Amino acid sequence: MGEFELISRFFDRGPARRSELGVGDDCAILRAQAPGTTLAVATDMLVAGRHFLASADPASVGHKALAVNLSDLAAMGARPLAFTLALALPDADERWLEGFSAGMFALADQHDCELIGGDTTRGPLNVCITVLGELPVGAALRRDRAEPGDDLWVSGELGGAALAVRLGEAALPAERARLDRPQPRVALGLALRHLARAAIDVSDGLVGDLGHVCERSRVGAEVQWPAVPLAPGLAQSAAQDRPALALAGGDDYELLFSAAPENRSSIEALAGPLGLRLSRIGRIVPGQGVRVLDERGRPMAAGLHAYDHFA
């Protein structure tokens, strides 16, 4: 199977629907934008042996490679539009490609996000996706917009993916799904456009990602540990390092956002329709840095660092 047959069999789904020109030319071309809108752009690269095992279910790899990018759009309040895929493969393994493309396209279709182009080459397994989303001008949920007095919210539950990594083969299906098939919170991001001030997706762990928001916004934050929503398996676990797994485990792909207290009831009202838990876990304060407080309001031990590929 040559490069062009590979593309045509697994990645070319015919004429572009949402774009002017899709797979098969030097560039893809987007439709002209609606007035008053602009484009959000994110890129994530997943490497075999680091972000997933080479032996991982290819459908999960396809799902996750797109999901982590859609999660970036969600954290910006952007609506998914289109994406490009660059793929380095050790060989043209048809079964792997079938699973990978099926997993990727299932999630793409769910979010009406179109593959418009890319690149395939031989090399150590590497998946790089760039996603494009639409956003009204000025509506972005930026990291640098948090203000002292804001409530701090997080969607869903934390620590499930980290627990799955910890447990390995012993992980329950729900925990594995959190790790292998994260659900990008796109609908929540869209709903938050006029309710939240700052937002970020929790990919490196809550404390680390909240630290980025604080740094960029020049504020501090206080998190109430008892208010942090734990993944079911973690809530029931007796592990001493539950805080580390929930607050610094990473791979959660939930949205962490700050919002003015007057928006509390509007935000709470989103949970039902979205079928998503929304927890108020603390607040933005003057100063700098992230403090996590236990049941009695005492600062918990430090050492909850964000994941760093090069540290």
Next chain:
Amino acid sequence: MGEFELISRFFDRGPARRSELGVGDDCAILRAQAPGTTLAVATDMLVAGRHFLASADPASVGHKALAVNLSDLAAMGARPLAFTLALALPDADERWLEGFSAGMFALADQHDCELIGGDTTRGPLNVCITVLGELPVGAALRRDRAEPGDDLWVSGELGGAALAVRLGEAALPAERARLDRPQPRVALGLALRHLARAAIDVSDGLVGDLGHVCERSRVGAEVQWPAVPLAPGLAQSAAQDRPALALAGGDDYELLFSAAPENRSSIEALAGPLGLRLSRIGRIVPGQGVRVLDERGRPMAAGLHAYDHFA
């Protein structure tokens, strides 16, 4: 050096100039587009050991990774706007990163193309760039627009990069530069918007890339071998496989385009101002397939295939 220091030292050049929001948030945000324009998008992935040697000059790697993407924009007639960079590195080698980013940014500045975001991770050396360019609606130089009777043109000279690969250490500096530092023909692409019909950049070899144009446009093509512009080293070489190097060597990054014969003099007039040779090498004909004809008009031997990563 951690991931964030790495980004801040080598890839964050301060607030975005041409974009609304650049490096450092979940997504980058482009400026709202001018009415009547749209976006062209291309992605190319370069893998160490395949597209370049791991020991290659990092500045050349940075240059080339962006150049091959800008070449895609050029082939569409799009003006470079912004790009994202995803980088997998075996380790955070400061000297490598310094050279790489210097080579990349020098070319980016030359084309006023802004780095707006990306991703860094540990892994086998891999560089993936996605470039965004601006294009008036309907002005794209698509592959499927060639018509019988069109002249066939190519910019610059062919075969220099292939010769450099062949000669290895013995290659002359000019040939090495063709391989290591290809110059994307962005200005030519812009000038051809109203003069050319179909265009493609020659990355896999002229015959193979012309084959893509023919297939998409449902036409055939005749190339006059004596009219094909050869890289200086190749023109002087006695190598029996000069046609293979010039027509199927790849890595040329010249523009191949078709245009109506009435545009001949306008196209010829571009060469001077652009400082770029423009050669009329054949024509588009009814039917299908690419035929290369020698000095006496006889078809030359077949076997001039495009480079294929998986064949």
